Amino acid sequence: MKNGVLKNVLVGDTLTDITVNDGVITHVGKTSLEGEDLGGARVVAGLLDIHTHGCVGEDLMYGDLAAIARYERAHGITAFLPTTMAAPIEEIRRVTAECPVVEDGAVILGYHMEGPYLAEKYKGAQPASVLKAPDLAEFATLPHVRVVTVAPELDGAVEFIEKCGCPVFLGHTAAGYDMADEAFRAGAAGLTHTFNAMSPLHHRDPGPIGAAIDHNAYVQVIGDGVHLHPAVVRMLYRLFGAERMVLISDSMAATGMADGEYMLGSQHTVVKDGAARLKENGALAGSTTNLWDVVQRVIGMGIPPADAFRMASETPARLLGEKRGVIAEGYAADLVVVDEDYNVVRVM
Numbered sequence: 001m002k003n004g005v006l007k008n009v010l011v012g013d014t015l016t017d018i019t020v021n022d023g024v025i026t027h028v029g030k031t032s033l034e035g036e037d038l039g040g041a042r043v044v045a046g047l048l049d050i051h052t053h054g055c056v057g058e059d060l061m062y063g064d065l066a067a068i069a070r071y072e073r074a075h076g077i078t079a080f081l082p083t084t085m086a087a088p089i090e091e092i093r094r095v096t097a098e099c100p101v102v103e104d105g106a107v108i109l110g111y112h113m114e115g116p117y118l119a120e121k122y123k124g125a126q127p128a129s130v131l132k133a134p135d136l137a138e139f140a141t142l143p144h145v146r147v148v149t150v151a152p153e154l155d156g157a158v159e160f161i162e163k164c165g166c167p168v169f170l171g172h173t174a175a176g177y178d179m180a181d182e183a184f185r186a187g188a189a190g191l192t193h194t195f196n197a198m199s200p201l202h203h204r205d206p207g208p209i210g211a212a213i214d215h216n217a218y219v220q221v222i223g224d225g226v227h228l229h230p231a232v233v234r235m236l237y238r239l240f241g242a243e244r245m246v247l248i249s250d251s252m253a254a255t256g257m258a259d260g261e262y263m264l265g266s267q268h269t270v271v272k273d274g275a276a277r278l279k280e281n282g283a284l285a286g287s288t289t290n291l292w293d294v295v296q297r298v299i300g301m302g303i304p305p306a307d308a309f310r311m312a313s314e315t316p317a318r319l320l321g322e323k324r325g326v327i328a329e330g331y332a333a334d335l336v337v338v339d340e341d342y343n344v345v346r347v348m
Helices: 063-073 089-095 157-165 179-184 209-216 230-244 291-300 305-310 314-318
Strands: 004-011 014-021 024-028 035-044 047-052 077-082 111-114 145-150 169-171 216-220 246-250 260-264 267-272 276-278 335-338 344-347
Touching: 047 063, 047 111, 047 246, 047 291, 063 077, 063 344, 111 246, 145 157, 145 314, 157 179, 157 209, 169 179, 216 230, 230 246, 230 305, 246 291, 246 314, 291 305, 291 314
Parallel strands: 004 035, 047 077, 111 145, 145 169, 216 246
Antiparallel strands: 004 014, 014 024, 035 335, 077 111, 260 267, 267 276, 335 344
């Protein structure tokens, strides 16, 4: 929303008005100013997805970023970090060269670089041939990367975490507890798609998940019901709370599409019953669920709605230092009108 007043909107449990000037919320509270009366409709902050590879048949590495941005906004995701696959640095530099403004699209805040600084043992759906140790000099040539995923056991990874200048998430990693603990002490922010593509949580070897618990790190969680059992989603919520748990989609090109064959970066995937797997070996290959649907699914798992929305808006925005994801004075007026079942009615 650019300018105006929304009157009689339900924010949380309060019936109120929202005043917006130049795309920023300037007042939340009853006002005598005229505006559009929404008749008590519920309004929530637009979502922010920090981990999404694509949708509607498009993939960041080869497809139409504008089409991705428009799909995201239409589904209540008003800002996002398009996410790379592991690839030669020249390819990553090409796709992250700028943050275009897309008319009627979600705001592109920068990029999440997932690869090539990953471990082969837990490569998941990432191509092994391009994986490598972190390189501070080449990373410095990627000014629009806002989040980077790194396996901390790789040569130079701890120094990279200390000096790269943006939030580092541990992922696609075979690191044990001690290595992950060192990475968090060096400044790592959290875990990428927690439990997926990393050393497991074991009672005698707690691995990176145990270290994340000790450091109260951020945890990215794919809440699609495929990547994690609902009980694990509830467990992570109880351990980390809405302040540190970040819901992500990890969506790929098949999101918003029918079952079939799709590309994930340079790799062929097959989608059946909504689950995407590499054609080569059957490994899970991202999600076919957008972030709004993830929020609805975790609500169905027993997560309180207010916290589910918070973990997909306010929490990732705070991680990035963005004034978004909250309906309060001084924050971006990314507003979504929803019905009683939290379906998107209108994106403003």
